[in-house]
Amino acid sequence: MRTIVMGGGVIGVTTAWYLAQAGHEVTVIDRRDGVGRETSFANAGLIAPGHSYAWASPRAPMMLLRSLFSDDTALRFRLRADPRLWAWSLRFLANCTAARNRANTAVKVKLCIYSREALIALRKDTGIAYDETAKGALYLYRDRAHLQTGLANMQLLNDHGVGLKELDPDGVATLEPALAHFKGKLAGAIYAPKDESGDAFVFTEKLAEMCKARGVAFQLGTSISGIAAAGDRIDGVVTDKGRFAADHYVLALGSDSPRAARGLSVKLPIYPVKGYSVTIPTDGFDGAPMIGGVDEQHLVAFCRMGDKLRLTATAEFAGYDTDYEAKDFAVMLRIARELFPNAGAFDRPSYWACLRPMTPDGPPIIGGTRYKNLWLNTGHGHMGWTMACGSARIVADLIQGKEPDIDIGGFSPARY
Numbered sequence: 001m002r003t004i005v006m007g008g009g010v011i012g013v014t015t016a017w018y019l020a021q022a023g024h025e026v027t028v029i030d031r032r033d034g035v036g037r038e039t040s041f042a043n044a045g046l047i048a049p050g051h052s053y054a055w056a057s058p059r060a061p062m063m064l065l066r067s068l069f070s071d072d073t074a075l076r077f078r079l080r081a082d083p084r085l086w087a088w089s090l091r092f093l094a095n096c097t098a099a100r101n102r103a104n105t106a107v108k109v110k111l112c113i114y115s116r117e118a119l120i121a122l123r124k125d126t127g128i129a130y131d132e133t134a135k136g137a138l139y140l141y142r143d144r145a146h147l148q149t150g151l152a153n154m155q156l157l158n159d160h161g162v163g164l165k166e167l168d169p170d171g172v173a174t175l176e177p178a179l180a181h182f183k184g185k186l187a188g189a190i191y192a193p194k195d196e197s198g199d200a201f202v203f204t205e206k207l208a209e210m211c212k213a214r215g216v217a218f219q220l221g222t223s224i225s226g227i228a229a230a231g232d233r234i235d236g237v238v239t240d241k242g243r244f245a246a247d248h249y250v251l252a253l254g255s256d257s258p259r260a261a262r263g264l265s266v267k268l269p270i271y272p273v274k275g276y277s278v279t280i281p282t283d284g285f286d287g288a289p290m291i292g293g294v295d296e297q298h299l300v301a302f303c304r305m306g307d308k309l310r311l312t313a314t315a316e317f318a319g320y321d322t323d324y325e326a327k328d329f330a331v332m333l334r335i336a337r338e339l340f341p342n343a344g345a346f347d348r349p350s351y352w353a354c355l356r357p358m359t360p361d362g363p364p365i366i367g368g369t370r371y372k373n374l375w376l377n378t379g380h381g382h383m384g385w386t387m388a389c390g391s392a393r394i395v396a397d398l399i400q401g402k403e404p405d406i407d408i409g410g411f412s413p414a415r416y
């Protein structure tokens with residue numbers, strides 16, 4: 001069976017891996033000269049079922065409204081003359097009820113847990129190393145009332161077996177000595193003992209090498225301009241290097257999936273939500289944390305990856321723009337210095353910005369379409385690294401006509 005995977009990010013490459021394992025003859029097409037060069041390049045690295053809440057929540061409309069009039073680092077929502085943003089925003093608002101938030105979070109957390117287990121199995125089977133740590137994650141609270149909100153929400157994830165625990169400031173300092181100096185400023189933390197972390201880009205590159213060893217072809221530097229359909233089947237991918245044909249096609253182009261699918265009868269309400277990331281070298285320093293996590297007050301994520309410390313922040317609605325300036329990282333760097341003053345060379349930062357492929361309700365879009373040989377694996381938003389292995393296994397199972405291990409109703413493309 002010949003299968004084309006459109007997109008060589010972490011989602012496309014893991015999909016290629018599980019399909020190759022199942023005996024498919026796979027070709028991955030990507031416009032970059034290497035895999036994992038866009039959103040999967042410099043994310044926060046957290047494998048985080050412990051942070052898998054849906055963004056659409058009863059608090060979200062007020063946060064969006066406030067951000068219209070402030071220059072916040074965490075959320076930058078601006079009204080633009082972009083009909084896709086308006087349509088996405090209306091759908092997002094419709095998902096901001098407590099009931100929808102609970103339902104969407106339940107769908108996400110189940111996939112996150114399934115995916116983390118798939119990643120652990122893949123690691124055991126292949127020995128793949130990607131600066132991973134399996135020591136949990138720390139969600140830090142500076143304010144007592146905010147911590148109480150976090151603890152109230154935590155039950156929702158614990159009902160699904162995430163195993164989150166409250167830690168007092170001493171407990172945080174014992175678990176993560178790099179934060180001992182800061183414990184007086186903390187109200188406490190929520191600890192997710194089974195969360196993990198690692199460099200998604202290193203993982204994607206190494207898995208791609210393993211894919212190649214199993215015969216997967218990588219058609220890189222190749223830009224997809226469209227997908228050609230004939231009746232109820234796809235009969236080719238149109239690119240600047242010609243047309244590519246196969247028996248099955250998987251769309252895994254992240255934020256660009258809706259653009260490539262234009263002209264097909266497939267609804268993909270995915271909007272790009274820009275995030276910023278900065279990476280600091282840590283060699284020669286001894287104050288970087290061993291456990292990744294999030295400063296919940298500022299929504300800055302932190303994660304050590306080997307000899308570097310990664311910080312990420314900001315959800316900005318700026319269309320497909322990925323530009324950045326040094327000033328976009330100033331708050332993030334200030335928080336990093338505050339939390340981990342001896343972590344690394346703050347004067348040698350590497351900057352990056354990229355686009356989270358967000359659906360309005362939160363879960364990704366995984367499954368078949370009205371075209372019998374077109375499959376979707378896209379829209380993983382802020383959690384694509386966590387969800388990659390599970391999503392890829394599900395798609396590989398579906399293409400082979402096998403029942404996936406978990407209920408996939410909540411990811412169905414038919415929900416739109």
Ligand SMILES: Cc1cc2nc3c(=O)[nH]c(=O)nc-3n(C[C@H](O)[C@H](O)[C@H](O)COP(=O)(O)OP(=O)(O)OC[C@H]3O[C@@H](n4cnc5c(N)ncnc54)[C@H](O)[C@@H]3O)c2cc1C
Nearest residue numbers: 009011031039040044045046224254256275383384385386
């Ligand atoms: C700041 C930030 C922090 C994050 N932190 C975390 C985290 O801690 N944990 C977590 O689980 N997730 C995190 N994420 C989310 C995660 O990074 C994404 O969900 C994930 O990388 C999406 O992977 P993807 O393969 O769908 O998209 P991408 O990695 O963007 O891959 C899509 C690929 O398609 C290619 N492509 C696009 N258009 C075309 C075209 N027309 N022709 C050919 N090729 C094309 C691109 O080159 C790219 O390689 C974070 C995201 C951001 C922005």
